[in-house]
Amino acid sequence: MAGDEVIRIMCPNLGCQRVLAVPSSARGKLVRCRGCGSNIRIPVPRVDGAPPSQSGSSSAQQQKPAA
Numbered sequence: 600m601a602g603d604e605v606i607r608i609m610c611p612n613l614g615c616q617r618v619l620a621v622p623s624s625a626r627g628k629l630v631r632c633r634g635c636g637s638n639i640r641i642p643v644p645r646v647d648g649a650p651p652s653q654s655g656s657s658s659a660q661q662q663k664p665a666a
Contacts, residue, residue, distance in 0.1 A: 612637045 604623040610616055615635035627643045 606641060608639065608641065610634060610637055610639060 605620050606623055606625070608619050608621065610619060610632040612632065612635045615632060615637065617632060617634040619630065619632060619639070621630055621641055625641045627641065629638050629640050631638055
């Protein structure tokens with residue numbers, strides 16, 4: 600059912616600020632606002648409150664043996 604969900608996001612362009620409805624499959628991808636043409640990256644949900652960019656690197660660092 601996750602593929603059927605819709606994400607609503609506001610265009611960050613201050614002159615536009617249209618609300619866009621995109622499918623949940625667009626997470627992590629760039630979409631273009633039909634109102635102003637701005638490119639918007641659809642955010643990926645956080646895991647356990649950690650930022651997405653740090654979640655993969657922290658687990659990789661924990662698995663390495665200390666030298």
